[in-house]
Amino acid sequence: MSIKYQSQKIAEYFYTFAVVLFLVQVVVGIIAALQFIWPSFFILNFNTIRTLHINALVVWLLTGLMGATYYVVPEESETELWSLPLAKLQFWATVVAITAVVLGYIWMGLNPQANSPIMGITPLNEGREYIEAPRWADVLIVISVLLFLFINFMTMLKTKKWTGIQGTLIGGLTVLALMYLPGMFYTKSMVKDQFWWWWVVHLWVEGAWEVIAGALLAFMLMKVVGARREVVEKWMYIEVGFVMFTGILGTGHHYYWIGTPGYWLWVGGIFSSLEPLPLLFMVWDAFRTTREARNVENRAGLYYTVAHAIFNFVGAGLWGVIHTLPQINKWTHGTQITTAHGHLAFYGAYVLLVLAMIYITLPAIRGVKAFNASRAFQSFWWMTISMVFIVLTITGAGMVQVYMERLMGLDYVAVKANYNMWFWILRAIFGVGFLIGVGIFVIDFFRLGKEPAPAVTAAPERL
Amino acid sequence: MSNKAARNLFILGSLFFFAIFLGLTYDTMGKLDKRAPEITEQVNAGKMVWHKYDCIGCHTILGNGSYFAPDLTKATERKPKGYLKRFLMDPKSANPNASMPKLGIRDEEADDLIAFLDWNSKVDTNGWPPKPILAAAGGVAGKELTEGQKLYQSLGCAACHLIDGIGGTTGPELTTVGARRDRAWLIGHFKNPEEYVKNSAMPKVEAPEADIEKLADYMITLK
Numbered sequence: 001m002s003i004k005y006q007s008q009k010i011a012e013y014f015y016t017f018a019v020v021l022f023l024v025q026v027v028v029g030i031i032a033a034l035q036f037i038w039p040s041f042f043i044l045n046f047n048t049i050r051t052l053h054i055n056a057l058v059v060w061l062l063t064g065l066m067g068a069t070y071y072v073v074p075e076e077s078e079t080e081l082w083s084l085p086l087a088k089l090q091f092w093a094t095v096v097a098i099t100a101v102v103l104g105y106i107w108m109g110l111n112p113q114a115n116s117p118i119m120g121i122t123p124l125n126e127g128r129e130y131i132e133a134p135r136w137a138d139v140l141i142v143i144s145v146l147l148f149l150f151i152n153f154m155t156m157l158k159t160k161k162w163t164g165i166q167g168t169l170i171g172g173l174t175v176l177a178l179m180y181l182p183g184m185f186y187t188k189s190m191v192k193d194q195f196w197w198w199w200v201v202h203l204w205v206e207g208a209w210e211v212i213a214g215a216l217l218a219f220m221l222m223k224v225v226g227a228r229r230e231v232v233e234k235w236m237y238i239e240v241g242f243v244m245f246t247g248i249l250g251t252g253h254h255y256y257w258i259g260t261p262g263y264w265l266w267v268g269g270i271f272s273s274l275e276p277l278p279l280l281f282m283v284w285d286a287f288r289t290t291r292e293a294r295n296v297e298n299r300a301g302l303y304y305t306v307a308h309a310i311f312n313f314v315g316a317g318l319w320g321v322i323h324t325l326p327q328i329n330k331w332t333h334g335t336q337i338t339t340a341h342g343h344l345a346f347y348g349a350y351v352l353l354v355l356a357m358i359y360i361t362l363p364a365i366r367g368v369k370a371f372n373a374s375r376a377f378q379s380f381w382w383m384t385i386s387m388v389f390i391v392l393t394i395t396g397a398g399m400v401q402v403y404m405e406r407l408m409g410l411d412y413v414a415v416k417a418n419y420n421m422w423f424w425i426l427r428a429i430f431g432v433g434f435l436i437g438v439g440i441f442v443i444d445f446f447r448l449g450k451e452p453a454p455a456v457t458a459a460p461e462r463l
Numbered sequence: 464m465s466n467k468a469a470r471n472l473f474i475l476g477s478l479f480f481f482a483i484f485l486g487l488t489y490d491t492m493g494k495l496d497k498r499a500p501e502i503t504e505q506v507n508a509g510k511m512v513w514h515k516y517d518c519i520g521c522h523t524i525l526g527n528g529s530y531f532a533p534d535l536t537k538a539t540e541r542k543p544k545g546y547l548k549r550f551l552m553d554p555k556s557a558n559p560n561a562s563m564p565k566l567g568i569r570d571e572e573a574d575d576l577i578a579f580l581d582w583n584s585k586v587d588t589n590g591w592p593p594k595p596i597l598a599a600a601g602g603v604a605g606k607e608l609t610e611g612q613k614l615y616q617s618l619g620c621a622a623c624h625l626i627d628g629i630g631g632t633t634g635p636e637l638t639t640v641g642a643r644r645d646r647a648w649l650i651g652h653f654k655n656p657e658e659y660v661k662n663s664a665m666p667k668v669e670a671p672e673a674d675i676e677k678l679a680d681y682m683i684t685l686k
Binding site: 035036039040045046047048050051108112113115116117120122125126127128129132164168188189190191192193194195197230233234237238240241244245248249251252254255256257258259260261262263264265267330331333334335336338339405406407408409410411412413414417 | 464465466469470472473476477480481483484487488490491492494495496498499502506507510511513514515516517518519520521523524525526527528529530531532533534562564566567579582583586587588589590591592593595596621625628629630631632633
């Protein structure tokens, strides 16, 4: 395994930043889990910790996807990147901007008055979930993403190959950039605030990001099992097509109870019920394509790719569809059921996707012929088993909350602090298990290809 | 199906559904203002306070947010405004068990924030959050409620107080209050809580003398 174009090496810069932020995300996640048990644990309050937890997640996945794109586009276009120095500039500018935003969050966490509005704009934290980044950072983020898209587009223009994979990938990334804009203006009405906020959040994770995932899945299937381009691209179009057909109007499942008209109950209920279907196609696609594969060199890459397809369906699909009908969502909306869905969906759909891309492209970037995949498997099982149990404990907490608070009318705090305490304790324990998995992965990331090659390239299969 | 046909289906189909989505968005935007009260300067100032302190980092509103602390959509319906103001400025002075930290919310900011929360409680949310089934059922297992029990419900005492595990946790538990207090103390306390409990966050019970007596009669049965 080796790269054909030197500029593909830029991907490793982005991966490294992503991996570091992944570790940060999980460490602050454990602090947050402990704050469910002891609310005053740690010098920063829960709101700051949670902001760091979800922002680190979004940013590391985005930088991971950027790195993957810088790898895929030269390969698909069969040429060097249009400008490597500009790509490096984009990388360092992103790192500086993100670091500044994080320092701002911590400063505000220590001194809330530091976030007092200046000319009607809060300077450190916008106080809007997921898009807490202040307005000046929004502008920098948009510039960075535009620069990133521009470099990739110019690269594609050099050879004009227009393959389906890179076209879909860049298409998804362009929608991603456009859908950031509805979160960048102030509205006096909290209803309109949340209406446009869902354009960003929903049309990212259940629209643009799934399109990107579809394109990368096709690329990975070609890479690890040598699947034929015509076949994977056709299925890719069908999958991402259904993602958009169901996902766009599926946004309606966020417009049931926020002050929006009643017809959204019908639109959201019908279309979001269909959202798991394209994710099921992807699972079927992954199995069908890989079942016949023999002599797979990169077994870790194959493993993560198939696992991504499965947990995308389970986390984003199944765990979403169980509470998507208005009749059920009326009782579960705003409870821990949503938290459970969020965790498994992000893990399956995007964490495993970026890790799979890393395991498929990093050996080539480092020019490694064969690598010992044992750490890759260890970290996979530590992370996956822990995440499944984290999600089961939060789902249990959510069911207790729905029953006791929503149906019986008990107080929120009584349910959280008494009846759900065991779930919080178990969740924190499994969180440590997840951290162990991440730790193994981080070690593997930094050491892959830098150790002596294993004496036997592949251990004989025992069946 | 050829690859080109699949690609065109993807692109044109996505544009088709996005066009429908845009149409619905346009229609919704025209209807939103009629489904909510007017936004005054104070409500808007309160929204800025909401963002400034990153309230959504712990709470949910209209069901969206962080699930770490109670949903605030109906906060002003559930708790007296005087209590809320005191709680916002110094949570532990209003409820010693509160886990919310003192954020430094100023007097004026608290008023604005309460106006903002009050606006949210009046938005037409298609019936969300639903009334809990048990609380809505009123009498339990066919047993007729006493006058005092009915008053306890209609005055909203359960929003803050707990009896046999049902109710709020911001005020003291009342499951055995009858063993601790006598009738005269209870009646006097209902009329003016601060006279009996120093720094009490409880509002005065605004009800006719006869109702206050019936409520006290119910309280002393709790032993």
